[in-house]
Amino acid sequence: MDKYLVVGNPIAQSKSPVIHGLFAQETQQNMMYSKELIAVDDFKGAIENFISSGVKGINVTAPFKEQAFELCDELSEFAAKAGAVNTLIFKDGAIYGDNTDGVGLVNDLINHNVELSGKSIVLLGAGGASKGVVSAMLAEQPAKLTIANRSVEKAQSIAELYPDQVSACRLEELADIQADIVINATSAGLNGQSLNIPSNIFHEQTICYDMTYGKALTPFLTFAKNSGSKQLIDGLGMLVEQAAQSFYIWRGVKPSTDGVISQLREQMSL
DSSP states (O other), X not given: OEEEEXXXXXXXXXXXXXXXXXXXXXXXXXXXXXXXXXXXXXXXXXXXXXHHTTOOEEEEOTTOHHHHHHHOSEEOHHHHHHTXXXXXXXXXXXXXXXXXXXXXHHHHHHHTTOOOTTOEEEEEOOSHHHHTTHHHHHTTOOSEEEEEESSHHHHHHHHTTSTTTEEEEEGGGGXXXXXXXXXXXXXXXXXXXXXXXXXXGOOTTOEEEESOOOSSOOHHHHHHHHTTOXXXXXXXXXXXXXXXXXXXXXXXXXOOOHHHHHHHHHHHHO
16 A cells, blocks of 8 residues: 655644545545654654655645755756745655645636636735745736735745746735735734735725635635625635645546535534
8 A cells, every 4th residue: 555644843733634535535546644743853864764664755744845845856847936845756766846835726716716817916925835836826827926025025036036927015015006816825814913914905806815724714814805805715725726736646646626625614614
């Protein structure tokens, strides 16, 4: 039986074993998937041990995505641009790295009938979550992609990777931008911080997406709703869709995601 893992620190909260277990059941794959807590100062050693024990692939979550990037012999285009890896593949003595976050986001938006082509998109935050999705969004050919962050320098450092395709601004400068889609890639709100976003960026037609999710509306989506937005989407679907892409990379079969998303949503409501 082929073995796969998700590693992180912390890791107890990970839903990945449930998701991949459902994928394996649906597609009749002979595999097992578990989660492993690894020490923050022993990522490389832990991965080497997993490889020597016969593990076929690993999902990587915080805080190890950048360390995974450094460990790879070969990178996908998405991983190379993101500077971070969330999917490791071990084959023929080499380590291959991919980043499925962007594909997960785009596929979830498509599932919600959100068209990215020709649209003005604002991405809030300039951390790893933002960096991991820009390439995949640009592949959908939006009219404009703006990264807004408290520190404009961090946003500019991402924008510089995509000359003439991405612009950067401070959060307060969003008052001058008309956005069709606003995507929150920060953890503000969930960690007690508030996002200093001008409320006039939101209107009835603005599609608002939060990469985080919870039992109730996230603080960002609550703010967007109170500011007039009608279409509000949380990141549970992105979690499942990025997992489906990892599964496809490893197993060569693409699982369906609707039923898994529904099951997780139902469990969260209990």
